[in-house]
Amino acid sequence: MTDATMEVSGVTRNDRFTRGGRLVDALSKAGLAFAILAVLLYGSFVSPAFFTTGNLLNVLTSMSIVGIVVVGMTFVLVVGGLADLSVPATIACGAILSLGLQPLIGPLPAFVLAVGLAGLIGLLNGVLVGYVGINPIIATLGIGTIGLGIVQAAVGGVIVYGSNPASAEFAKGRLFGIPVVVLIFLAIALIGHFVLSRSVWGRWTLATGGNYKAAEASAVPVQAVKAGAFVITALASGISGGLLGLTLQSARPLIGAGYEFSAITAVVVGGVSIIGGFGSVPRAIAGLIFVQLLTNVMVLDGVRTPIQGFVLGILIVGAVGMDAALRKRGVA
Amino acid sequence: MRLLTLASRHRVVIILGLTLVISALVVPGYFSASTLGLGLDRAATIGLIAIGLTVLLISGQIDLSGGAVFALAGIVSVILQREIGILPAVIAGILVGTLAGAINGALVVGLKVNSLVLTLATMLIFRSLAHWITNSQPVTGTDIMLSLALAKIYLDVFTIRSALFIILIVLLHFWLTRTIPGRNVFAVGSNPAAAKESGIASDRVVFLGFVFAGTLAGLAGVLQSLVTNTGSPVFGSELTVAVIAAVVVGGTRLEGGRGSALGTLGGVLTIGSLTIAMEFQSVPAYVQQVVSGLILILLVVLDRAVTTKGRAPGTRPALIRDNPITQGGKT
Numbered sequence: 001m002t003d004a005t006m007e008v009s010g011v012t013r014n015d016r017f018t019r020g021g022r023l024v025d026a027l028s029k030a031g032l033a034f035a036i037l038a039v040l041l042y043g044s045f046v047s048p049a050f051f052t053t054g055n056l057l058n059v060l061t062s063m064s065i066v067g068i069v070v071v072g073m074t075f076v077l078v079v080g081g082l083a084d085l086s087v088p089a090t091i092a093c094g095a096i097l098s099l100g101l102q103p104l105i106g107p108l109p110a111f112v113l114a115v116g117l118a119g120l121i122g123l124l125n126g127v128l129v130g131y132v133g134i135n136p137i138i139a140t141l142g143i144g145t146i147g148l149g150i151v152q153a154a155v156g157g158v159i160v161y162g163s164n165p166a167s168a169e170f171a172k173g174r175l176f177g178i179p180v181v182v183l184i185f186l187a188i189a190l191i192g193h194f195v196l197s198r199s200v201w202g203r204w205t206l207a208t209g210g211n212y213k214a215a216e217a218s219a220v221p222v223q224a225v226k227a228g229a230f231v232i233t234a235l236a237s238g239i240s241g242g243l244l245g246l247t248l249q250s251a252r253p254l255i256g257a258g259y260e261f262s263a264i265t266a267v268v269v270g271g272v273s274i275i276g277g278f279g280s281v282p283r284a285i286a287g288l289i290f291v292q293l294l295t296n297v298m299v300l301d302g303v304r305t306p307i308q309g310f311v312l313g314i315l316i317v318g319a320v321g322m323d324a325a326l327r328k329r330g331v332a
Numbered sequence: 333m334r335l336l337t338l339a340s341r342h343r344v345v346i347i348l349g350l351t352l353v354i355s356a357l358v359v360p361g362y363f364s365a366s367t368l369g370l371g372l373d374r375a376a377t378i379g380l381i382a383i384g385l386t387v388l389l390i391s392g393q394i395d396l397s398g399g400a401v402f403a404l405a406g407i408v409s410v411i412l413q414r415e416i417g418i419l420p421a422v423i424a425g426i427l428v429g430t431l432a433g434a435i436n437g438a439l440v441v442g443l444k445v446n447s448l449v450l451t452l453a454t455m456l457i458f459r460s461l462a463h464w465i466t467n468s469q470p471v472t473g474t475d476i477m478l479s480l481a482l483a484k485i486y487l488d489v490f491t492i493r494s495a496l497f498i499i500l501i502v503l504l505h506f507w508l509t510r511t512i513p514g515r516n517v518f519a520v521g522s523n524p525a526a527a528k529e530s531g532i533a534s535d536r537v538v539f540l541g542f543v544f545a546g547t548l549a550g551l552a553g554v555l556q557s558l559v560t561n562t563g564s565p566v567f568g569s570e571l572t573v574a575v576i577a578a579v580v581v582g583g584t585r586l587e588g589g590r591g592s593a594l595g596t597l598g599g600v601l602t603i604g605s606l607t608i609a610m611e612f613q614s615v616p617a618y619v620q621q622v623v624s625g626l627i628l629i630l631l632v633v634l635d636r637a638v639t640t641k642g643r644a645p646g647t648r649p650a651l652i653r654d655n656p657i658t659q660g661g662k663t
């Protein structure tokens with residue numbers, strides 16, 4: 001990878017390490033902040049309902065559910081794992097099991113077990129991608145299909161309802177006026193950010209994504225690091241699914257459909273490179289805020305749901321194309 | 333290890349044989365002509381998309397948007413039936429597939445991005461378009477008699493659709509093995525840089541590969557909408573894994589440069605006979621999904637086991653590192 005980029009630009013340099021030039025870095029961050037501001041302004045103009053506490057709180061809550069997945073997905077992209085398409089399966093696993101097991105073992109153990117089993121799906125993904133060396137998208141697509149099928153078979157393809165009002169109260173409740181879901185998201189985002197930017201594991205993740213062979217030569221446990229990113233995403237999606245199930249008090253097998261795209265869009269729009277080696281949790285969350293506000297403005301504007309998917313798709317193409325273009329020039 | 337390699341080389345025959353034997357044991361009357369015809373007709377949908385995907389995979393690319401193009405093309409051809417008549421509508425539907433493929437190809441070649449990620453995004457776009465156009469409701473065509481004619485079984489086994497699939501895959505076999513453009517596809521897939529050095533327009537091969545795949549997904553979608561007299565925005569969403577599984581069963585490598593049309597034929601027949609056998613046993617759809625997912629994963633792992641002798645696993649995430657499309661041209 002390094003060889004190729006050097007040949008392309010004709011200059012001996014590694015774009016992974018020059019792309020963080022301070023000015024460009026500041027500009028790219030400011031660009032996203034500017035975009036968020038623009039959406040805020042536009043939203044306030046077109047809809048009187050937009051800039052109200054109620055609406056923004058709603059955005060924040062729905063953002064938090066996706067946001068937990070986004071934190072994990074950031075690791076997958078940074079480590080060079082392209083994307084995790086098993087998210088709908090892991091979310092369904094979290095949601096269905098944390099509701100379905102409530103009568104048997106109580107709400108908290110059910111939640112923990114659901115997240116654990118979601119993590120198991122991630123472990124399978126991780127082993128296939130990290131150790132066996134299978135293309136991540138094919139592996140997660142296959143494992144996701146299998147996982148979702150098993151979860152559906154486990155409940156007979158029907159909707160599961162919650163049976164514990166107390167846990168629902170907790171998930172829908174507020175602490176110091178802030179929804180609990182948002183607080184959980186913030187906590188996970190903080191932990192994710194800390195791990196990715198300050199810990200050894202985070203440095204290994206960046207190194208593995210930036211230059212796999214060099215990282216391997218530097219005694220980074222590349223296979224484990226790569227596998228770990230998928231486990232992290234699966235655990236995050238499991239938590240996200242569990243919370244989703246608890247708030248809705250019902251879970252159907254397709255509850256997680258579309259979340260993988262929302263998460264991928266947020267991460268790439270946030271400027272995390274799809275090729276790996278570059279990115280941070282705050283960037284991904286900035287991308288998430290932008291996408292969520294945009295979606296919210298579209299909803300308030302009366303834009304129909306399919307068009308939102310259309311816009312998400314175009315955002316991914318645009319962000320990925322921009323990443324490729326910048327990478328080619330080796331500037332940003 | 334040699335035995336494994338041998339098994340892997342002839343795996344299409346082995347897997348297809350095993351599938352047929354097990355199916356025959358489980359389903360009484362499995363080998364009657366009508367059952368086989370039904371299975372073949374079912375396989376034809378997967379097969380037509382798989383033909384396009386085979387060429388793309390050999391050239392080192394992939395298209396995940398096939399299922400969405402399938403739905404979109406079907407919808408367009410059904411909606412236009414009222415406006416411009418059936419035959420022009422059919423052509424328009426297929427052209428929608430061609431256009432979708434051209435968009436994929438142009439973006440992959442032009443932006444120089446990974447085709448997995450790009451077609452994931454265009455899949456979302458095409459699927460949204462399908463929901464947009466139809467308001468998420470199924471649409472119905474004008475001529476129910478035509479559907480009946482298309483579903484009719486000739487010579488005890490073939491429908492028009494399955495005959496078309498067989499003819500196309502045989503043509504593809506000759507094109508890939510006997511012609512220069514066909515061999516160029518292999519060259520581009522196995523070593524893009526070398527192919528370019530030897531004067532093959534890699535970008536054009538890749539672009540045309542996407543156009544071809546899109547056209548065939550469109551054709552499959554149009555045929556499906558004609559046979560069912562319906563176009564639905566949710567059609568084809570479960571096809572992606574099945575199609576990739578069929579092609580991979582056939583021995584085509586995700587890494588590019590390896591593959592064959594006859595292998596894909598075997599893979600498609602395997603998936604088709606499995607589907608029919610499971611439907612006869614009224615196995616729920618989600619269990620069928622588990623089976624195609626398992627087949628896909630097992631075979632991809634088997635490929636790895638056979639090909640990574642001596643190479644550290646994970647050092648070569650296919651379709652990224654050794655790929656000119658994602659590298660901005662390694663020349």
